[in-house]
Amino acid sequence: MTIKTTFALALTAAVGLAACDGTTNKATPERLEALRTEGINPDRRAKEDQRFANTLARANSIAEVNADFGQSAVDNPANAALPDLLQNALERNTDIGRAAQNINRADAERLNAIFGYLPQVSANFTRTQVRSRVISSDNAVFQLGTATYGVTTMGATVTQPLVNVSRIFAIQTATTARTIAEVRYIAAVQKAIFDTTDTYLAAAASKMRMQEYQTRGASLGRQAATEMGLADSGLASDQARRALLSEQGQVQSDYALEAANYAQLLGRLSALTGTAISGVGAVSAPGGISGTEGRMSVAQAVALAEKNNPEILAIAMSVVEADLARKGAMAADFGPVVDAFANIERETRGGSRFGGGSKTQEMTAGVQVTIPLFNARGDGLRTLNANVDLRSAVVDYHATRRELETRIAMTLERMKQLSTASGQLSQAYRAAQANVQSERDLVASGQSNDLVLAARQRLASQLQVQAEVQRVEYLRAWNELQYLTGALNTNALR
Structure with a gap:
């Protein structure tokens, strides 16, 4: 090869590389500016929208998904009951639906792994046109060789793996992955129930606080009006009325903030259940849950979680899956592979250099043994990555278990503190109620007035609602403990 030829080839290669680089840098500032201001091209958007509509309209398994999850949000009454919402969550929660599809995918991947050990059958057909002309030859017969003819080749190949340990491990790995998908489906169901x-419960507590703010605000408004009447008659000053109006304004502000929080909780509840929810009903706690934190230690709760919590089960099985994948990688890197094969081919030539055509049939059968020695596939050793993946899976298991232990300990401590707080509030409420009754007797005997009585009633009402909210918070903590230990089900709060 001459220097000129070499230079020409190098120049051509450089131009080609420059052109390839240009094709990967089409996001010019002008194009990006047009996307920001105008969006996607309307014609292309219309085509993609039509393809999307056609895909959803197919009468296959997609229709079942559309029937389950494609409906509009179903309205619920203002005081939606928790059991009904839990049933809606089981039927319409998208995380549960996605987990179910993951089971289908795991089934398909296991079937494909099994196919890896079944016969591999393929057929081929080739049609070519040959123009043959002998340029030069010292063979007198070949000097006559000029022909144009067609060639048809048909064949079939069958390969049956006899010994392939890596594919056996692939089947075992896929079987474990299918079990993991089933466990993660259970985890998705429990997570949806818990959430x-x-x-x-959070919405119910918010609703209680809103009602208490309304009651307290109305009481303050009536008392302020009474104070204004007394001020007009010279029996009171405007200072007391302004203080009451100030407190009423604070209560109204608290009500507005709580209403915003309540609306946000209803929105999240609607998303979890696939239903339009305008309000929640009353909450009743199951019997026998009080004092759970005293009857169960952290160690007992952790033992239950390790046995029943689906997230722990799934991450433990992931360690098994990673170990099987490591063994499969070792077999692929170092294990011999034995395949039986058979090949049949029929060739029809319409002519030849010598003028005549031919039909031939050839059959080949045998056994092939492949022994990987080093870097047989040209991509290194899979075992190296598989070893790291296994250690990462073990780290994930310990991290998940440690997090679970921490959450269980914190939840039990939270339940303990909530029990104490609820007891203190109950005592404070009973004392406030006694004061209300004493003040009512004083009003009846003319030794007090309705203004003082109203203040005591507001305090008693406030303490009562706070005690109810604390009970709901305890119920939330108990619900979390059930979720963490794997004992949560749809009947827990019926």
């Missing part, structure tokens, strides 16, 4: 219940 729905927890959000419902």
Whole structure:
């Protein structure tokens, strides 16, 4: 090869590389500015929208998904009951639906792994046109060789793996992955139940606080009006009325903030259950849950979680899956592979250099043994990555278990503190109620007035609602403990 030729080839290669680089840098500032201001091209958007509509309209398994999850949000009454919402969550929660599809995917991947050990059958057909002309030859017969003819080749190949340990491990790995998908489906169901219940309880507590703010605000408004009447008659000063109006304004502000929080909780509850929710109903706690934190230690709760919590089960099985994948990688890197094969081919030539055509049939059968020695596939050793993946899976298991232990300990401590707070509030409420009754007797005997009585009633009402909210918070903590230990179900708060 001459220097000129070499230079020409190098120049051509450089131009080609420059052109390839240009094709990967089409996001020019002008194009990006047009996307920001005008969006996607309307014609292309219309085509993609039509393809999307056609895909959803197919009468296959997609239709079942559309029937389950494609409906509009179903309205619920203003005081939606928790059992009904839990049932809606089981039927319409998208995380549960996605987990179910993951089971289908795991089934398909296991079937494909099994196919890896079944016969591999393929057929081929080739049609070519040959123009043959002998340029030069010292063979007198070949000097006559000029022909144009067609060639048709048909064949079939069958390969049956006899010994392939890596594919056996692939089947075992896929079987374990299918079990993991099933466990993660259970985890998705329990997570949806927990989130729905927890959000419902939080909304119920928010509703209680809103009602208490309304009651307190109305009482302050009536008392301020009374104070204004007394001020007009010279029996009181405007200072007391302004103080009452100031407190009323604070209560109204608290009500507005709580209403915003309540609306946000209803929105989250709607998303979890696939239903339009305008309000929640009353909450009743199951019998026998009080004092759970005293009857169960952290160690007992952790033992239950390790046995029943689906997230722990799934991450433990992931360690097994990673170990099987490591063994499969070792077999692929170092294990011999034995395949039986058979090949049949029929060739029809319409002519030849010598003028005549031919039909031939050839059959080949045998056994092939492949022994990987070093870097047989040209991509290194899979075992190296598989070893790291296994250690990472073990780290994930310990991290998940440690997090679970921490959450269980914190939840039990939270339940203990909430029990104490609820007891203190109950005592304070009973004392406030006694004061209300004493003040009512004083009013009846003319030794007090309705203004003082109203203040004592507001305090008693406030303490009562706070005690109810604390009970709901305890119920939320108990619900979380059930979720963490794997004992949560749809009947827990019926």
